[in-house]
Amino acid sequence: MLDFKWNPELAREVEMEEAIEDARDEGRAEGERNEKLNNLRSLLKNTNFSVEQAMSALGIELALRKEYMALL
Numbered sequence: 001m002l003d004f005k006w007n008p009e010l011a012r013e014v015e016m017e018e019a020i021e022d023a024r025d026e027g028r029a030e031g032e033r034n035e036k037l038n039n040l041r042s043l044l045k046n047t048n049f050s051v052e053q054a055m056s057a058l059g060i061e062l063a064l065r066k067e068y069m070a071l072l
Contacts (some may be wrong), residue, residue, distance in 0.1 A: 035072055036060060044072075 036058055043054040051072070055065050 040068060
């Protein structure tokens, strides 16, 4: 049989590591979104692309296009 003792300090450490990882993931996603938004603006400014053409060129998923339209 396993002898398990609850270690609240270790539990807090694990929770903190998970929170840090979640924050990193959110930061990466936000950075990627901002980069695509900047690239979208650049394509619209420097080409004759429509918004839909620019989003297609950048590989922006159909489900996310309304979000990008609102940010333009």
